[in-house]
Amino acid sequence: MDRHERPARPATPARAARSGPAPALTFLGAAGTVTGSKFLLEGEGARLMVDCGLYQGERRWRALNWEAPPVDPASVDAVALSHAHLDHCGYLPALVRGGFAGPVHATAGTAALAAVILRDSAHLQEDEAEGARRGGWSKHDPPLPLYTVADADEAIAALRPVGDAVVRVGSAGATTVTFVPAGHILGSSSVLVEMGEASVLFSGDLGRPDHPVLRPRARPPAARTVVVESTYGDRTHPEVDPEHRVMADAIRRTIRRGGSVVVPAFAVDRTEIVLLAIADLVESGSIPDVPIWVDSPMALAALEIYRDPAHAGEVRPEALERLRRLSGLREAHSAEESMRLNTPGTPCIIVSASGMATGGRVVHHLRHLLPQARNTVLLTGYQAIGTRGRDLQEGVRELKMSGHYVPVRAEVVTLDEFSVHADADELLTWIGEMPQPPESVHVVHGEPAAARALADGIRDRFDCAVSVPRYCERVLLD
Structure with missing residues (x-):
């Protein structure tokens, strides 16, 4: 076994007889940092990417936007977006430019917002490259955008609003994707992927119970594995002052x-x-x-x-x-x-x-x-x-x-009162609302201290294996 491949739990006798390799999950982003969400699921004849975001913040992470992706974009069957923020959808035009030709599944709200965000991001990429060229302050000659408006338009053309439908992915159709309201921004969802006997619930960015503009999130469905964000995994939000x-x-x-x-x-x-x-x-x-x-x-x-x-x-x-x-x-x-x-x-x-x-x-x-x-x-x-x-x-x-x-x-x-990210207590409550506790939880999308703190909280409250994945770490899901 590769040193990065860790079964979440030993296979039961009923599962030991299955044929073919076990489904696997690779953390292509939001591992060790709070941006760049990208997760690759492989198995049951399907290769699915959940989220496809840009890295923001520190230069060492932003540099990954410009490197060749760890997976061949042309080999990816489909992408499922949890929501339309740039750190979850902003790499799509680069993925398309690299050869991805599949559908991008998302809720109607996410598809509408992603179209606006991707075009804006592409314009900014082009404007910044041109500004650097004119100002002479880039290290590159000539400075080029990560992607263009034309690339963004191709990515937008791939968006497929799903409504309430369960989406099937891959040649065999044995992988299904379900979107569950997350209450973070319009259209935001947690994403449940069922791949044969494996099931993985990606929290996406979870909203707070009392979002001032949106209706509350839904309760999470059952899943054997959970991938949960930890943006505020080491703190609780102060009481909201209604008088601001x-x-x-x-x-x-x-x-x-x-x-x-x-x-x-x-x-x-x-x-x-x-x-x-x-x-x-x-x-x-x-x-x-x-x-x-x-x-x-x-x-x-x-x-x-x-x-x-x-x-x-x-x-x-x-x-x-x-x-x-x-x-x-x-x-x-x-x-x-x-x-x-x-x-x-x-x-x-x-x-x-x-x-x-x-x-x-x-x-x-x-x-x-x-x-x-x-x-x-x-x-x-x-x-x-x-x-x-x-x-x-x-x-x-x-x-x-x-x-x-x-x-x-x-x-x-x-101002501490405007966050629409769930805090540590709210993230734990969300996991606790699942019909059954998960068997394993992977903590992502947080700075290292926040991710470790949430992982400790999950260990203390739930009887499951918990990890804080490394960039490009791969785990098995049977």
């Missing part, structure tokens, strides 16, 4: 000194949650009624998808109504409108992607507004190691953007 007092205080302080508030927010879901909180603060009189700009074409497109009646079954109707009452909402569609916000002339709130300030329009806002002490940056969620958001959170005095260092004089405030 920390946020309100920061906004009032900034407006009094004539500054602007910049909110780096993920274009999908986080923007809706932030706008909902601002709407409540304006309606209660807790903050002045100043212009509130959404400056992200992707966020504006996602907002329309959330409002689409086709997805009404997932969204709390009262949340949409509160958003409609936000009188000061403005939309910056063009680059010219976006640039004017760097010198707005009057205090305002700018909500712009990306949430960790790794790219997008928020980067040029930070470049112009960070040097001025009257402004404020509100960080509204998890900031991965190696991102600009994490650097700001940790108090850096200068921040590097587009080859230049920018002084950080603006106030930086971290």
Whole structure:
């Protein structure tokens, strides 16, 4: 046996007689880090990838985006997406460029959002390569994008919305994929894969029980093996303040000194949650009624998808109504409108992607507004190691953007109430809701300390084998 192949449990006598190799699971991403989710399942005549995300954060992980993948893309039969965040779907265009020609199965909400996210990512890839060429700050000559808009369009053409159907994968059709609502963002799901006698439940990113915009997640189904995220595996979220007092205080302080508030927010879901909180603060009189700009074409497109009646079954109707009452909402569609916000002339709130300030329009806002002490940056969620958001959170005095260092004089405030990732207790509760305890659990999608902490918690509570996989580790599933 290869040293990376570990049976989850010894085969029972009934299973020992089966013919052919046992199904196997390989961790191609989100192992040792919190991004880049990719998992390969092989067996029963099928080769299925669950999630196909980009690495973000530290350079050593981002470099893997550019390396040849550990599996030949042309050999993969299908991909199943848990949800549309870039670290779960953003590598799809590169996979297609490498020869993948199969279907990409996803819920209708995920397919709609992924189309927006992949095109935006491709545009950013092309823009950054061109900016590096013009600025001369790239180590490569010429600098090239990881993938192009044409590659993204091919990946989008492969998306197959599944509805409530169970999907069959592989030549024999013996592998099935079922999507179970996860309550993280619109369309997000846990993914159950049944491959012969093996069954694996991928949590995807799990939402919290009280998501302010979406209806609650479903209970998890039974599975012998669980692959669970651990983004917040070493902590519990603080109680949510319904009055958002920390946020309100920061906004009032900034407006009094004539500054602007910049909110780096993920274009999908986080923007809706932030706008909902601002709407409540304006309606209660807790903050002045100043212009509130959404400056992200992707966020504006996602907002329309959330409002689409086709997805009404997932969204709390009262949340949409509160958003409609936000009188000061403005939309910056063009680059010219976006640039004017760097010198707005009057205090305002700018909500712009990306949430960790790794790219997008928020980067040029930070470049112009960070040097001025009257402004404020509100960080509204998890900031991965190696991102600009994490650097700001940790108090850096200068921040590097587009080859230049920018002084950080603006106030930086971290808000802990906007996360829509389940915390450690909620992750354990989710596993405990399974009809039977799993036989083995693999803890992924977390920084090492968070993953180890959640693994310890699972060992303490459940009678099962637990691992924190290494990158490219392979385990057997019989």
